Amino acid sequence: MLAYSYTQYGSPDVLEKVEVPSPTPKPNEVLVRIQATTVSAGDWRARSLTMPKGLGFMGRLVFGLRGPRKPILGTEFSGVIEAVGAEVTNYQPGDAVIGFPGATFGAHAEFITMPANGKLTMKPDNISFEHAAAIPFGSTTAYDFLVNKAKLQKGETVLINGASGSVGSACVQIAKHLGAHVTAVCSGKNAEMIRAVGAIRVIDYRTHDVIEEGIEYDMVIDTVGTLPWVQAQHAVRSGGKMVLIAGKTSDMLPGGLKARLKGKRMVGGVASEHRKILEAVVKLAAQGELQPVIDRSYAFDDMKAAHAHVDTGHKKGNVIVSVSQSDAKHCTPSLHLGAA
Ligand SMILES: NC(=O)c1ccc[n+]([C@@H]2O[C@H](COP(=O)([O-])OP(=O)(O)OC[C@H]3O[C@@H](n4cnc5c(N)ncnc54)[C@H](OP(=O)(O)O)[C@@H]3O)[C@@H](O)[C@H]2O)c1
Numbered sequence: 124m125l126a127y128s129y130t131q132y133g134s135p136d137v138l139e140k141v142e143v144p145s146p147t148p149k150p151n152e153v154l155v156r157i158q159a160t161t162v163s164a165g166d167w168r169a170r171s172l173t174m175p176k177g178l179g180f181m182g183r184l185v186f187g188l189r190g191p192r193k194p195i196l197g198t199e200f201s202g203v204i205e206a207v208g209a210e211v212t213n214y215q216p217g218d219a220v221i222g223f224p225g226a227t228f229g230a231h232a233e234f235i236t237m238p239a240n241g242k243l244t245m246k247p248d249n250i251s252f253e254h255a256a257a258i259p260f261g262s263t264t265a266y267d268f269l270v271n272k273a274k275l276q277k278g279e280t281v282l283i284n285g286a287s288g289s290v291g292s293a294c295v296q297i298a299k300h301l302g303a304h305v306t307a308v309c310s311g312k313n314a315e316m317i318r319a320v321g322a323i324r325v326i327d328y329r330t331h332d333v334i335e336e337g338i339e340y341d342m343v344i345d346t347v348g349t350l351p352w353v354q355a356q357h358a359v360r361s362g363g364k365m366v367l368i369a370g371k372t373s374d375m376l377p378g379g380l381k382a383r384l385k386g387k388r389m390v391g392g393v394a395s396e397h398r399k400i401l402e403a404v405v406k407l408a409a410q411g412e413l414q415p416v417i418d419r420s421y422a423f424d425d426m427k428a429a430h431a432h433v434d435t436g437h438k439k440g441n442v443i444v445s446v447s448q449s450d451a452k453h454c455t456p457s458l459h460l461g462a463a
Contacts, residue, residue: 126232135430177372197230201255223259247409257415257441261289277302285347416440
């Protein structure tokens with residue numbers, strides 16, 4: 124199969140299109156022919172080893188000390204089951220699926236294997252392969268932080284910094300779905316798009332200072348890392364929460380204590396990649412409550428250009444890479460593999 128591989132950290136030029144053997148599913152795994160994937164912030168961090176200040180060594184521990192441990196990037200995909208292992212009963216060849224390898228990567232390739240009970244779910248018929256591929260990374264992060272970790276409530280006011288990114292645009296939609304009142308922070312060129320997905324107010328960070336406005340919110344969410352606690356605390360009401368999806372290490376580590384001393388709470392950490400969260404956001408997407416924002420789509424041959432666009436730090440929602448031009452209906456289901 125064709126895949127993009129890298130052996131050293133760096134710019135998009137470290138990526139190489141290579142021919143490697145297709146993976147073979149174990150008895151409990153499925154083999155998926157990938158239709159579409161994305162270049163996510165996770166791919167950008169793992170490829171370039173760009174980490175929040177103070178977490179550089181942690182990045183090497185996670186992604187590989189001397190060089191990348193996982194040679195094929197790609198955190199999310201949509202595709203069609205090509206073959207299933209002997210013990211698999213919940214999928215069959217021909218099923219259209221959405222997968223979230225997340226931190227295990229591997230989706231920048233024509234095929235991937237996934238545990239049948241892993242972070243995989245059926246693709247609803249009313250969602251295209253392109254949109255489906257863009258659901259897992261941003262939406263599961265937003266859902267886990269807003270619903271599970273920060274427990275955003277109906278009627279609460281929320282300020283979302285970085286609202287036009289993959290995570291931010293999903294945060295806006297999930298917050299709206301929960302019945303919260305969303306003020307979004309992004310550049311002016313994205314204001315209309317962000318209003319369309321649910322923000323009642325948009326602040327252009329290039330012309331306005333959200334802190335100087337003097338408004339307090341029940342919850343302030345930073346998805347960019349440009350709202351340090353020293354400033355953000357003024358926008359969090361007493362008893363309110365600061366949610367750090369991206370932020371400075373100095374805020375993340377002692378943050379809980381700093382916030383409590385001010386009678387506020389800090390919520391941070393790493394988003395869970397559990398299958399149930401993937402299922403929850405795919406259900407919302409099927410119901411039309413959540414639609415991943417698509418910036419642009421690239422052909423598989425243009426993977427480096429897709430990475431270069433993500434490297435600008437100003438993508439709008441999600442950047443898609445079409446891996447296979449074939450439609451699910453045209454994929455020939457192959458054999459149910461015997462026991463390995
Ligand atoms: N904690 C976790 O477990 C977890 C999980 C997933 C992701 N993350 C982190 O979350 C962050 C966001 O991920 P993502 O996928 O949403 O990234 P992304 O899509 O690349 O975010 C890009 C967005 O950031 C906005 N932006 C850039 N500078 C800004 C500024 N100064 N103020 C406000 N907005 C600004 C841009 O908006 P404009 O173009 O309008 O300027 C752009 O739309 C990444 O750092 C990622 O590593 C953390």
